[in-house]
Amino acid sequence: MSAEGEEQSAAHDSKCIFxxxxxxxxxxxxxxxxxxxxxxxxxxxxxxxxxxxxxxxxHVGNCKTLSKDHVQLVTNMVEVGKSVLQKNNVTDLEDTRFGFHWPPFCSIGHLHLHVLAPASQLGFLSRMIYRINSYWFITADQLIERLQANTDAK
Incomplete structure (x- = not known):
């Protein structure tokens, strides 16, 4: 196997859907x-x-596995989310929710940012699943603050 192939296999988990x-x-x-x-x-x-x-x-684990070194990654993820919303004609970026499920409430063990808009149109169940200040969901801003304050998010 070439060095490039070895690097790729170490960077990706073939069993991970994401x-x-x-x-x-x-x-x-x-x-x-x-x-x-x-x-x-x-x-x-x-x-x-x-x-x-x-x-x-x-392959990056869930948000509990992140450290200060990942702040830029999370910031870039948010910027991509905002860009995709704008490309899809979402003009009110204040009526949005950007966040992560907090372990053990993650269905997939690969870091993924949920980008939701308009947040005012979340249904009852979605308001619970993506609820701010809950045990199971953390906003991107909260995660960045936590990462900047600590060496890890644990």
Whole structure:
């Protein structure tokens, strides 16, 4: 195996659905954004009229595994989310929710940012699942603050 192939296999988990979506173009997911490090696609169970997931192409664990070194990654994920919303004619970026499920309430162990808009149109169940200041969901801003304040998010 070449050094490049070894690097790729270490950076991706072939069993991880988000690694497969992010790195293999034959995936069923329609990519709304793709660059060298991040992809964005629609959530298969939307909680709002616009519900997207932004995921790193490399396998990164859940938000509890992050450190200060990941602040820029989270910031970039938010910027991609905002850009995709704007490309999809969402003009009120104040009526949005950007966040992560907090372990152990993660269905997939690959870091993924939920981008929801308009937040005012979240249904009853979605308001509970993506509730700010809950035990199971943390906003991107809260995660960044936590990462900046500590060496890790634990």
């Amino acid at each position: 690694c497969r979506i992010a790195n293999y173009p034959d995936s069923d997911a329609e990519l709304l954004h793709s660059d060298d490090s991040l992809v964005c696609f629609k959530d298969i169970r939307p909680g709002a009229p616009h519900h997207y997931l932004v995921v790193p192409k490399t």
